[in-house]
Amino acid sequence: MRKSAIAGVAVGVLLVGGAGALVASDFLRAVVSDAVQPLPPSSAASGPLDPAAQRYLDAVAAKDADAVAAAFAADAVVVDVGREIKGRDAIRRWAEAEVVGGVYTLLGHTPRAGGTTMLVRFQPGGVGGFRANYHLDITDGLITKATLEYA
Structure with missing residues (x-):
């Protein structure tokens, strides 16, 4: 195939x-x-995923745009391959239109001060797909900025 x-x-x-x-x-x-490119093994050695990042992935898996938005701070920003989505309401609309219904596979993650970077494979609509780096800034358990770029 x-x-x-x-x-x-x-x-x-x-x-x-x-x-x-x-x-x-x-x-x-x-x-x-x-x-x-072959898929790399998931990176279990980097420890548990930040709870805010895990809530985001779980919300997408549950097909719940409200829960996706709830993983973000009220004034959060998503930079989706250069396009800025500002505020929780706009993030919910973006999630509903472009994220919910997709399937994420976490390929690895690297914790860093103030957040984490995830390497994911995203399959919009559950088919096809591509790899992406998600650089998440996290404060007080909420994502304040997510910068998404093709890997």
């Missing part, structure tokens, strides 16, 4: 490139990269 997906992407890129209109989006690069 992976080889056929890679072949399909390669053919699509060749067809578009042959027409002189090759457009390489960050999303396309992330999907192709994920298709050709």
